[in-house]
Amino acid sequence: MEWKVTQKPLTQLAVDGIVVLHTEGGEADGEDVKEVDEVLDFRISRLIADGETTGKYGEITLLHTWDKIPAKRVFVLGLGKAEELDVDRLRQGFAIVARKAEERGLKHLGIALPASFAAEKNAADLVQAAVEGVELGAYRYRGYKGDSREASLTSIFLSLSDLSRSGVEAGLERGKVFARATNLARTWVNEPANRLTPAALADQAAEVAKRNGLKVDILDEQRIEEMRMGGLLAVSQGSAQPPRMIVLSYFGAPESQEVLGLVGKGITFDSGGLQAKPAKSMNGMKDDMAGAAAVIAAMEGIGTLKPHSNVIAVVPACENSVDGKSYRPGDVIQSFSGKTIEIEHTDAEGRLILADALAYARRLGATRLVDVATLTGAIVVALGREVTGLMTNEASWGEEVKTAARLAGERVWELPMVPEYEEWLRSSVADLKNHGGISEAGAIQGAAFLKQFVEETPWVHLDIAGTAYFNKTKGIHSEGGTGVGVRTLIQLAIRFAGR
Ligand code: BES
Ligand code: ZN
Numbered sequence: 001m002e003w004k005v006t007q008k009p010l011t012q013l014a015v016d017g018i019v020v021l022h023t024e025g026g027e028a029d030g031e032d033v034k035e036v037d038e039v040l041d042f043r044i045s046r047l048i049a050d051g052e053t054t055g056k057y058g059e060i061t062l063l064h065t066w067d068k069i070p071a072k073r074v075f076v077l078g079l080g081k082a083e084e085l086d087v088d089r090l091r092q093g094f095a096i097v098a099r100k101a102e103e104r105g106l107k108h109l110g111i112a113l114p115a116s117f118a119a120e121k122n123a124a125d126l127v128q129a130a131v132e133g134v135e136l137g138a139y140r141y142r143g144y145k146g147d148s149r150e151a152s153l154t155s156i157f158l159s160l161s162d163l164s165r166s167g168v169e170a171g172l173e174r175g176k177v178f179a180r181a182t183n184l185a186r187t188w189v190n191e192p193a194n195r196l197t198p199a200a201l202a203d204q205a206a207e208v209a210k211r212n213g214l215k216v217d218i219l220d221e222q223r224i225e226e227m228r229m230g231g232l233l234a235v236s237q238g239s240a241q242p243p244r245m246i247v248l249s250y251f252g253a254p255e256s257q258e259v260l261g262l263v264g265k266g267i268t269f270d271s272g273g274l275q276a277k278p279a280k281s282m283n284g285m286k287d288d289m290a291g292a293a294a295v296i297a298a299m300e301g302i303g304t305l306k307p308h309s310n311v312i313a314v315v316p317a318c319e320n321s322v323d324g325k326s327y328r329p330g331d332v333i334q335s336f337s338g339k340t341i342e343i344e345h346t347d348a349e350g351r352l353i354l355a356d357a358l359a360y361a362r363r364l365g366a367t368r369l370v371d372v373a374t375l376t377g378a379i380v381v382a383l384g385r386e387v388t389g390l391m392t393n394e395a396s397w398g399e400e401v402k403t404a405a406r407l408a409g410e411r412v413w414e415l416p417m418v419p420e421y422e423e424w425l426r427s428s429v430a431d432l433k434n435h436g437g438i439s440e441a442g443a444i445q446g447a448a449f450l451k452q453f454v455e456e457t458p459w460v461h462l463d464i465a466g467t468a469y470f471n472k473t474k475g476i477h478s479e480g481g482t483g484v485g486v487r488t489l490i491q492l493a494i495r496f497a498g499r
């Protein structure tokens with residue numbers, strides 16, 4: 001999809017469709033609407049007067065222009081009440097229109113931003129949200145169907161008469177990068193586990209590195225053994241797929257000591273291991289690498305935008321499978337950190353591979369950590385499908401990640417890491433066990449375990465088990481992987497500059 005900024009008004013664009021914005025209860029009096037309305041003999045005004053078009057948030061009215069202007073169609077997009085309008089709604093609205101246009105097979109689309117809204121907002125933020133909306137809404141996972149057709153939308157004309165030029169360029173660049181990285185993560189999550197194996201995920205990471213000039217180091221099984229990454233080895237030993245430890249690094253601020261360490265859970269399929277999941281719960285477990293996808297895709301975005309900061313990504317990738325070689329409950333393993341772990345539950349595998357990865361990220365120089373993981377079913381119970389769980393060992397670093405999430409338009413909510421729950425992880429035969437054996441506060445238990453491997457390093461854990469996958473197409477979401485976390489992580493790396 002190609003973006004072109006133009007000074008021409010929507011009424012002069014020779015495209016398949018133009019989008020005009022309409023707020024609830026408003027008349028067709030916004031600058032752009034007015035112009036289009038006039039050349040269409042006030043048909044939009046009539047639709048509004050007759051109650052056909054209300055401006056309700058997400059409403060789309062499609063009109064043909066009958067050659068009155070070069071554009072063939074007009075999409076009147078409802079943005080809801082003017083006082084409730086924000087960049088998130090703008091992103092969602094443009095996503096809905098882009099999907100409609102894509103479904104209809106349109107090639108060229110013209111959009112504009114609401115002039116009144118632009119007056120009070122930062123131009124770059126507005127443009128970024130609009131661009132993200134279009135790119136996210138037009139996304140479709142192509143899969144392996146014989147009759148899958150190519151994407152239709154090829155060019156988007158952004159008609160801007162009076163927004164500051166530099167703001168527009170910055171917003172356009174960021175919007176494209178944020179959204180395309182998100183879509184990259186979505187596709188990896190949507191790939192079935194027989195195709196996206198740990199080795200295949202590592203290949204994807206290597207391609208990200210190549211495209212963006214990042215340093216890459218992919219540890220194969222032999223090196224993982226030499227490094228004594230006992231968590232990753234234990235979980236992967238029951239699978240025919242060998243594990244990988246994927247490391248990508250970007251050093252945009254070589255004079256700085258600060259290194260942001262991103263860690264993502266890369267279980268390409270989670271059967272639960274010997275303590276297998278019931279049939280139904282196992283469905284969908286190809287998405288258990290969504291944290292890995294978010295981290296690797298964020299590196300694509302960071303590598304493109306090149307902020308003045310240092311970032312390393314550490315992604316443990318393997319499959320949790322059932323076999324005669326599988327690790328068992330009761331086994332005691334030694335993690336990369338040296339700590340020994342008693343296996344209480346083979347389905348609490350994510351924390352075992354993350355323990356190695358967090359410790360390894362510290363070894364590689366990370367001074368601040370964020371991990372992203374589809375870690376617990378408990379977070380889905382607690383926060384549902386719209387909100388990611390956030391837990392931290394340092395409040396101010398937690399606030400920094402919350403700010404990045406807010407700016408990125410992703411919702412997070414903090415759960416408290418009370419020290420009492422760490423006691424549940426005591427083992428009589430090892431330094432700790434991977435689960436307390438009780439079902440209470442499952443999400444916090446997971447975080448409490450990970451905390452033992454970050455020592456004093458400020459760290460934030462994002463549990464995306466509920467938000468990684470959306471089961472319907474709605475707004476910016478397309479059924480399947482959401483790409484959650486990508487935009488927050490890129491935003492965080494940008495904000496990390498100058499530390
Ligand atoms: N991958 C799952 C968590 C998950 C659940 C992700 C639902 C997406 C949707 C994780 O490895 C897991 O199985 N967690 C267990 C831990 C328990 C056995 C201690 C869980 O949450 O049930
Ligand atoms: Zn599991």
Ligand code: ZN
Pocket residue numbers: 267270288347349350374375
């Ligand atoms: Zn899992």
